[in-house]
Amino acid sequence: MTSPYGDDAAAAFPQQAEWIAAPTPTNRADRFRAPILTRAIAVDGDVQQATLTVCGLGLQHVTLDGEPVNDHRLDPPFTDFDHRVLYVSSDVTSRLTAGDHELSIMLGRGFFALPTENVWHWHRAPWTGELRAIAELEVHYTDGRTVIVGTDRDWTATRSRIGYDCYYAGESYDATLAIPDPVPVVGAEAPRGRLQPTDHEPIRVTWQGKPTWQQVGESWVADFGRTIAGWVGLRSAQRAGAEVRISYAEKLTDDGRCAPVNEHVTGDRFQVDSYIGDGTADQQWEPLFSYKGYRYVQLDGLSHPPTDETLIGYAAHNDVTRVGNFSSDVPLFETFVDAMARTIENNLHHIPTDTPMYEKNGWTGDAQVGAVSMMSLFDLRGFLIKWLGDLRDAQRPDGWLPVIVPSAGWGFTDLAPSPEWTTVYPHLLREVYRRYGDRELVVDHWPSVLRYLDWELSKLVDGCAVSALGDYLQPGTNGLGPDDSGVTASSLLIRALRDTAELAGVIGEGDDQQRLLQAAASLAEAMNARYLDRDRGRYEVGPVYSQTSNAVPLALGLVPADQEAAVVANLVADIEDRDDHLHVGCIGANLVLRALTEHGHGELAVRVARQTSYPSWGYWFAEGADTMWEMWETTARSRDHYFHGTVVQWLFEDVAGLRCGDHGWQTMTVRPQPVGGLSHAAYGIDTVRGRAAVDWRRDGDTFDLSVDVPPGCTAAVSVPGRDVTVTAGSATESADATLTVGAGHAEFRSTLP
Numbered sequence: 001m002t003s004p005y006g007d008d009a010a011a012a013f014p015q016q017a018e019w020i021a022a023p024t025p026t027n028r029a030d031r032f033r034a035p036i037l038t039r040a041i042a043v044d045g046d047v048q049q050a051t052l053t054v055c056g057l058g059l060q061h062v063t064l065d066g067e068p069v070n071d072h073r074l075d076p077p078f079t080d081f082d083h084r085v086l087y088v089s090s091d092v093t094s095r096l097t098a099g100d101h102e103l104s105i106m107l108g109r110g111f112f113a114l115p116t117e118n119v120w121h122w123h124r125a126p127w128t129g130e131l132r133a134i135a136e137l138e139v140h141y142t143d144g145r146t147v148i149v150g151t152d153r154d155w156t157a158t159r160s161r162i163g164y165d166c167y168y169a170g171e172s173y174d175a176t177l178a179i180p181d182p183v184p185v186v187g188a189e190a191p192r193g194r195l196q197p198t199d200h201e202p203i204r205v206t207w208q209g210k211p212t213w214q215q216v217g218e219s220w221v222a223d224f225g226r227t228i229a230g231w232v233g234l235r236s237a238q239r240a241g242a243e244v245r246i247s248y249a250e251k252l253t254d255d256g257r258c259a260p261v262n263e264h265v266t267g268d269r270f271q272v273d274s275y276i277g278d279g280t281a282d283q284q285w286e287p288l289f290s291y292k293g294y295r296y297v298q299l300d301g302l303s304h305p306p307t308d309e310t311l312i313g314y315a316a317h318n319d320v321t322r323v324g325n326f327s328s329d330v331p332l333f334e335t336f337v338d339a340m341a342r343t344i345e346n347n348l349h350h351i352p353t354d355t356p357m358y359e360k361n362g363w364t365g366d367a368q369v370g371a372v373s374m375m376s377l378f379d380l381r382g383f384l385i386k387w388l389g390d391l392r393d394a395q396r397p398d399g400w401l402p403v404i405v406p407s408a409g410w411g412f413t414d415l416a417p418s419p420e421w422t423t424v425y426p427h428l429l430r431e432v433y434r435r436y437g438d439r440e441l442v443v444d445h446w447p448s449v450l451r452y453l454d455w456e457l458s459k460l461v462d463g464c465a466v467s468a469l470g471d472y473l474q475p476g477t478n479g480l481g482p483d484d485s486g487v488t489a490s491s492l493l494i495r496a497l498r499d500t501a502e503l504a505g506v507i508g509e510g511d512d513q514q515r516l517l518q519a520a521a522s523l524a525e526a527m528n529a530r531y532l533d534r535d536r537g538r539y540e541v542g543p544v545y546s547q548t549s550n551a552v553p554l555a556l557g558l559v560p561a562d563q564e565a566a567v568v569a570n571l572v573a574d575i576e577d578r579d580d581h582l583h584v585g586c587i588g589a590n591l592v593l594r595a596l597t598e599h600g601h602g603e604l605a606v607r608v609a610r611q612t613s614y615p616s617w618g619y620w621f622a623e624g625a626d627t628m629w630e631m632w633e634t635t636a637r638s639r640d641h642y643f644h645g646t647v648v649q650w651l652f653e654d655v656a657g658l659r660c661g662d663h664g665w666q667t668m669t670v671r672p673q674p675v676g677g678l679s680h681a682a683y684g685i686d687t688v689r690g691r692a693a694v695d696w697r698r699d700g701d702t703f704d705l706s707v708d709v710p711p712g713c714t715a716a717v718s719v720p721g722r723d724v725t726v727t728a729g730s731a732t733e734s735a736d737a738t739l740t741v742g743a744g745h746a747e748f749r750s751t752l753p
Helices: 331-346 364-377 381-394 426-434 438-458 488-507 510-531 549-557 561-577 586-598 602-609 617-622 648-655
Strands: 035-043 047-058 059-064 086-090 098-110 132-141 146-149 156-159 163-168 170-174 196-197 202-210 214-218 218-236 243-249 272-278 282-285 292-301 312-320 324-328 657-663 666-669 680-687 688-698 702-709 716-717 723-728 739-741 743-749
Touching: 035 196, 047 098, 086 331, 098 132, 098 163, 146 657, 156 426, 170 723, 218 272, 292 312, 312 331, 324 331, 324 488, 324 648, 324 688, 331 364, 331 617, 331 648, 364 381, 364 426, 364 586, 364 648, 381 438, 426 438, 438 488, 438 510, 488 510, 488 549, 510 549, 549 561, 549 586, 561 602, 586 602, 586 648, 602 648, 617 657, 617 680, 648 680, 657 680, 657 688, 666 702, 702 716, 739 743
Parallel strands: 086 196, 170 272, 666 716
Antiparallel strands: 035 098, 035 156, 047 059, 047 086, 047 132, 059 098, 132 146, 163 170, 202 312, 214 218, 218 282, 218 292, 218 312, 243 272, 243 292, 324 680, 657 666, 680 688, 688 702, 702 743, 716 739, 723 743
16 A cells, blocks of 8 residues: 555655665676665564655665565656655555565666766766665554664665666666675765655556557567557567567558657667566566657567567556546547547656657646646646646746756757746646645745746847747647747746736735736737737738737737737638638647637637648547647657647637636636537536536527536636526626626526527
8 A cells, every 4th residue: 555645654754764875886787787775674563554765766666575565656756856856655564564574676767867868968967876765664563662674784785687777768678687696785875855755646557458469570560559658568488588679659660660769869779678588488577667658569589479468558657637528519529638638648757748758858838838738637736736846946046947847957058048938837836726726835936936037037139028949840840930939939928927916916925916017018018019010910920921929919818909800800811711720839729729719710710620631630630649749740750749739728618618717716717619510518627626517508599508616616607699597506697797606506598699
């Protein structure tokens, strides 16, 4: 049994333990072999409570009498190890019977000591060093005694059969290797980061399945039928000394093979495990210290044809709870939601990653556009509070943030400033408060968020924000688009300033609130003066019209009132000229449908969302996708990338019509959009206060709406159509013509045009 995340039973850790490590191998061939640290333990009575607390850097696999102490994988969580180092506590009471036991900690590398050279500099991170561990077993006996067994010089060390492990390259295991005799451990230097308990859900295996097989030449290729973040387990009768190479890929080459490559990572292997057999009849193995993004797995060198038992695919991610569900009469829309949910899960590995295959980095821009969609589907309170801490840890004293978090130093000067990316810090803090209502979290981050915004404001050029990234991955591009990013950069910085001003009101920082609002107003004025062509009624940012640079100011309410109709008309015209297709990158994909819907063009938004030809979301699924892709093209590098999949936010907030208000869902708005031939949509979410849900159906001109409001909350409901009646529950009319619904269930009927 594992203690729930957030358990502070070991908050005083360590009490007497010290950091230890295995001695440096004298044989160079053993320098990457995973060390094992071991201690014999004698239990001399009945145990009332026993807690084992461990921090193994970079990764730990902890066993008691040869069995794992919990069902976690890839502990401890990834952080900037120079700031925070997280430990994990497990309840082992039921395992400690009277007698002798053996406690072992095997160590992997993770991002603490990543061995493969890469463009993001993880291989030379400032914290990198020898693998080490600190642990304490605290045993409370029924007779009142307490005994603590901590890591010290009484532990011994040896080397495992894992010869190499790397998050990018993969893992190597040689079943023929002899385990060296144990030797005394050595003392190790403590990491610079402060030890803290883990307060979010662990990574667990959440799915397993078997593949279908295809022989390609002398190789065997397995198809698991879904895109996965995890690994495979191998079961074979591999000949002694014979190596089988296990290659993972999200897509196949033209000749049906797995050939994973990554231009950003050096070395002769990428996403490849290797296993050397010992000749026994039933060998079973799976990697412990790496995960991959894949759908397909290729076996080369297998000693026999595969059977139904040869491979099991495992999906593993932070075991967060699914809280949001959507349904519609349009199956494609339900497909979007299912695919986005899977894509999000596949990118939850202690940080919100951009891709489980190619980078495994916490790109801030991806989380910026994806945060609302993610929290609309999963309970991410603990997970995102942890990552907010990572954002703060990554910040330099002047407020500067990198574009990936955590960072080994890359992402500052390389791509800065990039407000569409790094304003995730204030924006995420605002959205986390909106959904979970933790005021103390806002207070805790307040100085850091202000310092960041002041840094951004110091980088304005002629009063406008500038960016090194912008609306990334528009159709036909491999990265940056052709247009000036000043509108997207300025708009999202304005949103961040306004978000933070709202938080200032929450915590009573009135002076900061006024300063932030003034900065936002000045920035909006400068942006409109520079980019808004009042004669043409459009934002001009380059040689061609930009849907994103016109949709984003519309969606965020930044277009002057006298220009709004013209800007809307130009956006509509460009989309219609493209046969109802978008031409946007990740920023536009998040906001353009909202801009259309909120400005009276919901019919067009639905037509766009239902497209199945390039470029569109539906095009991916017409081409066999089961997750969201990085690019609009079938040549997309990553096929497990949530930052283009935020169409689901529009489905929840605009089509179904349920939008979170504030203070942990204390308020909410309901404004459904029965347009574009839609006859049904429903969205519900288990909030911190209870279930919030909307469900509407259209039958001819009759519109029926049901609303569920959690205890202690209110909803402002806008029922479309005329002759609105309350058919169940109660509602009161407000001054703004909306209906206010308190806690409970209410139903409405109206007549549509």
